[in-house]
Amino acid sequence: MLKLYNTLSHQTEEFKPINPPHVGIYSCGPTVYDYQHIGHIRRYVGDDILIRVLKFNKFDIKHVMNITDVGHLTSDADTGEDKMEKGAKKFGKSVWDLAKMFENQFKDSCRELNVELPKDLMHATDYIKEQIELIKILEEKKFTYKTKDGIYFDTSKFKDYFKLSGQNPKELKAGARVEVVEGKRNVSDFALWKFSPQNEKRQMEWESPWGVGFPGWHIECSAMSMKALGENFDIHTGGIDHINIHHTNEIAQSEAATGKSFVNYWVHHNFLTVDGQKMSKSLGNTYTVGDVIKKGFDPLALRYLYLQTHYRQEMNFTWEALEAAQTALNRLRKEVASFDEPKIGCAEYEKEFLEAVNDDLNMPKALSVVWEVLASSYPKTAKAETLFKFDEILGLNLKDSRQILESQKKEIPKEVKKLLEEREVLRKAKKYEEADKIRNKIIEMGFKVEDR
Numbered sequence: 137m138l139k140l141y142n143t144l145s146h147q148t149e150e151f152k153p154i155n156p157p158h159v160g161i162y163s164c165g166p167t168v169y170d171y172q173h174i175g176h177i178r179r180y181v182g183d184d185i186l187i188r189v190l191k192f193n194k195f196d197i198k199h200v201m202n203i204t205d206v207g208h209l210t211s212d213a214d215t216g217e218d219k220m221e222k223g224a225k226k227f228g229k230s231v232w233d234l235a236k237m238f239e240n241q242f243k244d245s246c247r248e249l250n251v252e253l254p255k256d257l258m259h260a261t262d263y264i265k266e267q268i269e270l271i272k273i274l275e276e277k278k279f280t281y282k283t284k285d286g287i288y289f290d291t292s293k294f295k296d297y298f299k300l301s302g303q304n305p306k307e308l309k310a311g312a313r314v315e316v317v318e319g320k321r322n323v324s325d326f327a328l329w330k331f332s333p334q335n336e337k338r339q340m341e342w343e344s345p346w347g348v349g350f351p352g353w354h355i356e357c358s359a360m361s362m363k364a365l366g367e368n369f370d371i372h373t374g375g376i377d378h379i380n381i382h383h384t385n386e387i388a389q390s391e392a393a394t395g396k397s398f399v400n401y402w403v404h405h406n407f408l409t410v411d412g413q414k415m416s417k418s419l420g421n422t423y424t425v426g427d428v429i430k431k432g433f434d435p436l437a438l439r440y441l442y443l444q445t446h447y448r449q450e451m452n453f454t455w456e457a458l459e460a461a462q463t464a465l466n467r468l469r470k471e472v473a474s475f476d477e478p479k480i481g482c483a484e485y486e487k488e489f490l491e492a493v494n495d496d497l498n499m500p501k502a503l504s505v506v507w508e509v510l511a512s513s514y515p516k517t518a519k520a521e522t523l524f525k526f527d528e529i530l531g532l533n534l535k536d537s538r539q540i541l542e543s544q545k546k547e548i549p550k551e552v553k554k555l556l557e558e559r560e561v562l563r564k565a566k567k568y569e570e571a572d573k574i575r576n577k578i579i580e581m582g583f584k585v586e587d588r
C-alpha cells in the first residue's frame with residue numbers, strides 16, 4: 137500500500153487512483169528564462185522518484201509536464217516585468233531563443249541525473265487557444281472582471297479559495313502581498329489575461345476576445361493539465377513555493393470552470409539551501425548540475441545526495457556533503473562490481489525497501505536498507521538481484537558499476553602532479569590558504585584531493 141502526504145487534506149493518505157492501474161500526473165515545469173540550479177533540479181529528481189515508485193507498484197503512468205515560456209511575471213502578484221522578456225534582455229537573445237536555450241539546459245541537467253522526463257513537454261505558447269477557451273468559460277460563469285490592465289479572476293466568488301494553503305484571508309490582507317494593481321477587487325485576485333502595454337510591442341503577444349495581450353501564468357497549467365489528463369486527475373506536483381498562489385489559483389479557476397474537483401493528491405517538494413543559506417546571485421552560490429560536473433563529481437553523486445533527505449524536508453547542500461555522497465556511491469559501486477550473476481534475491485530486505493518507499497517516499501530509509509543488504513550474509517548473487525531491483529527506483533546505474541569504476545581510473549597528468557607537489561610544500565610551511573587555492577585549481581581540472 138502506497139501512502140503519500142497530500143497537501144490538500146494536510147495529512148498522509150493511502151494512494152487510490154481514479155481509474156487503476158492508470159495514474160495521471162501533472163508536474164509544473166520550469167520557467168525557461170535562466171539557468172535551472174541544483175535547487176530546481178532537486179524537485180525534478182523528487183518527481184522522478186515518485187514516478188518510479190508508482191511504476192514499482194505496477195501503476196501505469198501518464199506523466200505530463202509543462203514548460204513556461206510566457207506570462208510568468210517577476211512578482212506573483214501580477215506586477216513587475218515578464219521574466220522571459222527580462223531574461224531576453226539580460227542574455228541578449230530573442231525570447232524564443234532564450235526559451236530554447238534554457239529548456240535544453242534543463243533537459244541536459246535532468247538527463248545527467250537519470251530523471252526520466254515525459255517525451256513531449258507541453259509549451260504554454262502552444263496552448264494559447266485552450267487558455268483563451270478556459271477564460272471564456274470563467275467569463276460566462278461570471279468569475280471574471282476587467283480592469284485597465286487585464287481580465288481578472290474574482291477569488292471572493294470561489295468558495296474554499298484557501299483550502300490548499302490553509303491560509304487565513306485576514307492575515308493575507310494585512311500581509312506583505314499587498315502590491316497595488318489598479319482596479320483589483322481583492323488582494324488574492326489574479327490575472328487570467330494581461331493586455332499588452334499601449335504603444336509597446338511585446339515579443340510575445342496574441343489576439344484574444346478582450347484585446348491583444350498574453351495569458352496570466354496560472355491559467356496555462358489548468359488548461360494544459362485538463363487537456364492532457366481530464367478535468368479530474370490523480371496527482372499534481374510542484375515546489376512548496378507554489379502552494380499559496382500558483383496552485384491555489386489553479387484549483388480556483390479549474391474548479392470554477394468545471395464544477396468538479398480538480399486534483400485528488402497534491403505533492404509538494406521542499407527547498408534546498410547552500411551552506412545554510414538561500415541560493416542567490418549575490419552570494420554566488422546558485423550552482424548548476426554543470427558546476428557539479430566541472431568540479432569533477434559524478435552527477436549521480438548529486439542524485440545520491442538528494443536521496444539522503446526526505447522530499448518534504450529542507451535540504452542543505454555543501455560541497456563536503458557531496459564529496460561524502462560521492463565516496464558512498466563509489467563504495468557501493470565497488471561492492472556491486474564484485475558481484476556475480478544475479479539469482480534469487482534477499483526477500484526480507486526487498487520487503488523492507490518496499491515499505492520504506494511506499495511510506496511517503498522515505499528514500500533516506502530506503503538507502504539504509506541498501507547498506508543493510510551489503511552488510512548481510514547473503515551470497516553476492518542474491519545481493520546483486522536485490523540491489524538491481526532497488527535501482528529501478530534509486531536510478532544510480534548500479535548495473536554499470538564495473539565500467540564506471542574503470543573509466544574513473546584516469547592517468548594523472550604532469551601539471552596536476554606538479555601542483556600537488558607545490559601544495560605539499562605550502563602545507564608543510566603552514567600556508568594553508570595558498571595551499572587551498574592550489575587544491576581548488578586541481579579540483580577544477582577534474583581531480584579530487586584527499587589527505588589521508
Ligand SMILES: [Zn+2]
Nearest residue numbers: 164165357382
Ligand atoms: Zn504550474
